Amino acid sequence: xxxxxxxxxxxxxxxxxxxxxxxxxxxxxxxxxxxxxxxxxxxxxxxxxxxxxxxxxxxxxxxxxxxxxxxxxxxxxxxxxxxxxxxxxxxxxxxxxxxxxxxxxxxxxxxxxxxxxxxxxxxxxxxxxxxxxxxxxxxxxxxxxxxxxxxxxxxxxxxxxxxxxxxxxxxxxxxxxxxxxxxxxxxxxxxxxxxxxxxxxxxxxxxxxxxxxxxxxxxxxxxxxxxxxxxxxxxxxxxxxxxxxxxxxxxxxxxxxxxxxx
Amino acid sequence: xxxxxxxxxxxxxxxxxxxxxxxxxxxxxxxxxxxxxxxxxxxxxxxxxxxxxxxxxxxxxxxxxxxxxxxxxxxxxxxxxxxxxxxxxxxxxxxxxxxxxxxxxxxxxxxxxxxxxxxxxxxxxxxxxxxxxxxxxxxxxxxxxxxxxxxxxxxxxxxxxxxxxxxxxxxxxxxxxxxxxxxxxxxxxxxxxxxxxxxxxxxxxxxxxxxxxxxxxxxxxxxxxxxxxxxxxxxxxxxxxxxxxxxxxxxxxxxxxxxxxxxxxxxxxxxxxxxxxxxxxxxxxxxxxxxxxxxxxxxxxxxxxxxxxxxxxxxxxxxxxxxxxxxxxxxxxxxxxxxxxxxxxxxxxxxxxxxxxxxxxxx
Numbered sequence: 001x002x003x004x005x006x007x008x009x010x011x012x013x014x015x016x017x018x019x020x021x022x023x024x025x026x027x028x029x030x031x032x033x034x035x036x037x038x039x040x041x042x043x044x045x046x047x048x049x050x051x052x053x054x055x056x057x058x059x060x061x062x063x064x065x066x067x068x069x070x071x072x073x074x075x076x077x078x079x080x081x082x083x084x085x086x087x088x089x090x091x092x093x094x095x096x097x098x099x100x101x102x103x104x105x106x107x108x109x110x111x112x113x114x115x116x117x118x119x120x121x122x123x124x125x126x127x128x129x130x131x132x133x134x135x136x137x138x139x140x141x142x143x144x145x146x147x148x149x150x151x152x153x154x155x156x157x158x159x160x161x162x163x164x165x166x167x168x169x170x171x172x173x174x175x176x177x178x179x180x181x182x183x184x185x186x187x188x189x190x191x192x193x194x195x196x197x198x199x200x201x202x203x204x205x206x207x208x209x210x211x212x213x214x215x216x217x218x219x220x221x222x223x224x225x226x227x228x229x230x231x232x233x234x235x236x237x238x239x240x241x242x243x244x245x246x247x248x249x250x251x252x253x254x255x256x257x258x259x260x261x262x
Numbered sequence: 263x264x265x266x267x268x269x270x271x272x273x274x275x276x277x278x279x280x281x282x283x284x285x286x287x288x289x290x291x292x293x294x295x296x297x298x299x300x301x302x303x304x305x306x307x308x309x310x311x312x313x314x315x316x317x318x319x320x321x322x323x324x325x326x327x328x329x330x331x332x333x334x335x336x337x338x339x340x341x342x343x344x345x346x347x348x349x350x351x352x353x354x355x356x357x358x359x360x361x362x363x364x365x366x367x368x369x370x371x372x373x374x375x376x377x378x379x380x381x382x383x384x385x386x387x388x389x390x391x392x393x394x395x396x397x398x399x400x401x402x403x404x405x406x407x408x409x410x411x412x413x414x415x416x417x418x419x420x421x422x423x424x425x426x427x428x429x430x431x432x433x434x435x436x437x438x439x440x441x442x443x444x445x446x447x448x449x450x451x452x453x454x455x456x457x458x459x460x461x462x463x464x465x466x467x468x469x470x471x472x473x474x475x476x477x478x479x480x481x482x483x484x485x486x487x488x489x490x491x492x493x494x495x496x497x498x499x500x501x502x503x504x505x506x507x508x509x510x511x512x513x514x515x516x517x518x519x520x521x522x523x524x525x526x527x528x529x530x531x532x533x534x535x536x537x538x539x540x541x542x543x544x545x546x547x548x549x550x551x552x553x554x555x556x557x558x559x560x561x562x563x564x565x566x567x568x569x570x571x572x573x574x575x576x577x578x579x580x581x582x583x584x585x586x587x588x589x590x591x592x593x594x595x596x597x598x599x600x601x602x603x604x605x606x607x608x609x610x611x612x613x614x615x616x617x618x619x620x621x622x623x624x625x
Contacts, residue, residue, distance in 0.1 A: 166337065170368055
């Protein structure tokens with residue numbers, strides 16, 4: 001027997017799940033529809049949209065380009081973010097809170113604002129819109145996430161770890177490379193997956209800072225304007241599956257690593 | 263104090279954290295091959311003293327010498343000392359062997375030499391078959407031994423141990439104490455050990471340095487500290503004790519006569535050594551008190567009634583109250599051997615002790 005409050009909660013939960021997944025499910029289903037128009041009823045099924053997508057060089061190029069941008073910006077964010085965290089972690093200096101706030105700011109500024117200001121900025125320093133500009137914009141946006149994740153892991157690291165390394169003859173650089181960095185590994189893995197996902201599906205920065213070559217989200221947007229086609233559903237489904245799989249794997253991997261290695 | 267071949271020397275060392283003085287003008291010599299324990303309550307400066315020798319804290323004043331060399335401002339990686347940390351600080355991403363090899367690699371030893379030395383150390387701590395385990399696959403006692411092997415790997419001049427037994431359960435701790443002492447004697451290394459556990463200090467040390475509020479309260483062998491505490495702090499901190507607030511009455515047969523609430527007690531020593539003090543405190547260990555039914559032929563003998571009796575297995579703790587004496591409410595604690603005492607609560611007995619066991623405190 002369920003009490004009324006439990007029934008209400010359960011109903012609400014399932015309603016939320018439907019609300020969350022129905023649009024996604026609809027998108028996936030439509031990608032298999034054998035017709036040029038999106039919508040019900042579905043009379044025939046096909047996988048030709050997928051074949052078409054995988055043969056479309058524009059899509060493949062955009063995919064590769066987005067992947068490259070994501071990887072480079074993630075790598076930069078990891079280095080800068082880890083540096084920020086290590087710098088801020090143990091230090092107790094005047095103005096620490098201010099430095100911390102400034103570091104976190106890019107994460108909370110609305111994307112449009114930061115993208116437009118970056119656009120003005122790159123023009124001011126004589127940089128052309130394009131690959132470099134997008135990477136710059138994404139890196140600045142990602143650094144706070146890396147720094148926060150690394151900081152929390154750093155907080156869980158006993159002071160004695162680095163002291164033991166120093167005690168056994170390591171200078172501060174060797175101690176960082178051989179003891180601190182391996183300890184941070186789970187959070188670095190988690191942060192890099194998170195940054196990859198953030199960068200890969202970023203539209204606003206790629207749109208404002210990009211040159212002639214479109215990233216995948218920009219390409220999809222451009223194709224949408226020329227009319228909805230189930231091909232877009234196919235692209236989106238592929239991206240959805242890949243990112244969801246990556247996200248789930250990363251979540252499990254970091255949890256397992258933190259469990260055994262702390 | 264001068265001993266042969268001093269390995270480490272603190273001269274007038276002071277360390278402050280903000281306004282708090284952690285270590286206050288400390289002078290300390292540690293001789294080659296000694297097992298020295300810094301003993302005291304938390305916040306007494308014992309860990310700070312250890313950490314200054316390790317290089318993790320820098321003194322505000324004074325100098326620290328290690329084998330004659332001034333190491334006061336040297337970073338930890340350039341000192342010939344190694345530390346066993348309270349939480350062991352094993353590197354979680356390395357195997358047991360890699361943990362032990364860490365310091366050897368940084369010394370620039372060849373792979374073969376490292377491998378041989380790691381094997382040797384694993385044998386020393388009896389963990390030969392645990393070479394490829396990860397630290398999280400070891401028990402607390404095994405981790406402690408790996409930490410010990412790792413710290414010994416570089417043949418340090420001095421081994422620092424920061425409460426390394428605190429995380430072990432009571433039974434294991436007793437066993438590890440014996441092992442640690444045996445290891446120290448076998449290797450001939452100088453050990454500087456920090457603990458707040460007086461029993462641990464008594465079990466293992468050649469010499470105990472009792473610290474309080476950043477200063478040394480007393481420096482001596484375990485026996486000296488136990489039977490001749492210099493201060494009330496030491497008498498209180500180490501073991502159970504009876505404290506007597508007494509007036510000095512004079513001397514008699516080479517002994518000091520003390521007046522404790524009207525009861526006259528005799529203590530070893532001379533009035534001259536008291537430096538003119540007329541009011542002193544004296545300490546007496548409960549197990550130094552003998553209980554008899556007949557009046558013994560002893561300078562210190564009181565007729566007392568047993569008011570409480572607690573059986574502790576290897577001993578009995580008794581609370582005694584003085585009878586037929588001017589200070590009628592005067593109480594004592596005694597811990598006789600259970601086999602030697604049959605008296606029960608309410609019985610009246612004679613409590614007596616040797617004047618040599620009654621220690622007059624110097625502070």
